[in-house]
Amino acid sequence: MADDYSAQANPLWSVTMEQQFWVDSWDEGGTKTSFHLRDVHEHAVALAEQGVLDDARVLVPLCGKSVDLPFFARYAREVVGIELVPRAVGEFFADNALTPVEDPPGVFTAGNLVIRCADLFRLTAADLGPVDVVYDRASLIAFPEDMRDRYVATMTGLIPPGARYWINTLEYRPVLPTPPFSVGPEQIEAYFDAAFDIAHVRRDERPEHRMIEKLGLDHLIEHGFMLTRR
Ligand SMILES: C[S@@+](CC[C@H](N)C(=O)[O-])C[C@H]1O[C@@H](n2cnc3c(N)ncnc32)[C@H](O)[C@@H]1O
Structure with a gap:
């Protein structure tokens, strides 16, 4: 197919x-697509419960x-x-x-x-049309640092004023040279502060995260940010 x-x-x-x-x-396939989850992500569930998605045009x-x-x-x-x-x-x-x-x-x-x-x-924004909500899981953090400015500029151009932009990131040590890249709150601030209001909504230590054992990490934190385009 x-x-x-x-x-x-x-x-x-x-x-x-x-x-x-x-x-x-x-x-x-296999381990190369291990970013793919079987279950709906808990951040997605939380957005639905809060009514953020209701009647919205959602960009993923x-x-x-x-x-x-x-x-x-x-x-x-x-x-x-x-x-x-x-x-x-x-x-x-x-x-x-x-x-x-x-x-x-x-x-x-x-x-x-x-x-x-x-x-x-x-x-382009003209291709895409209006957007109310953006959901970014394993998207920003899929790109190495030298591509992230381009990603931020692209997303800023696609998201209209007033729209909300949920970003999920993983922050871990030691950092890895492959996706998912480690991105913490200071970096989100630096990338998006010029065009978005930023709320750091979730900060969850994930001692049970599968990456810890698989990749020998010391610790991993999962973050959720709600940005609003100015
Ligand atoms: C880390 S995966 C995340 C997938 C999804 N967000 C999830 O939660 O399962 C990144 C995805 O982006 C796609 N991708 C990579 N670069 C892209 C680009 N420039 N434009 C559109 N999609 C891209 C990849 O093929 C891959 O499916």
Whole structure:
């Protein structure tokens, strides 16, 4: 089924090294896609319980095949995921037994769920349309430090004044040279303070987090920030 999601057939498709990393991750599956969670993330549940998603148009950058997407679709007016890798888009719709319509090319719609198979960095606010809420889990922290300014500039350009932007980060030691990268509150302040009001809502020590044992970490904290675009 992944072959049906044929952004790679597009003659404009040319992959950078960073993009190839993600294409390979999805091709190889297994530990390379261990960011994918079986259960809806507790931060997503909290947003739903607080009514943040109600009747909202929700943007999920770097959505993968997250189970948070269909969960959001139960509350939101529309959920728009952005995902680079066609295989991930194909797996998402197959896993959820959905048959999307592709129109225009690269934009897959099933009910109030839309996935744009595209490079986030090429997306404009005009392509995307209005957004009320953004949910960023394993998205900002998927990028190495030298790409984060570009990510912040892209997101700032896509998010209209008044919209809310939830960011989940992991902060851990010793730091690793691969995603998910460690990002703490001081960095969120430095990246977003110019264009957003920032509330540090969640700070949870996670001694049980699977990365601790798997990667030999000393400690790991999971953060949640609610930003509001000025
Ligand atoms: C760490 S995963 C997170 C997936 C999802 N947010 C989740 O919680 O499961 C990052 C995802 O972003 C995609 N990705 C990487 N670079 C991208 C880009 N420039 N534009 C759109 N998607 C991208 C990858 O293919 C991958 O599925």
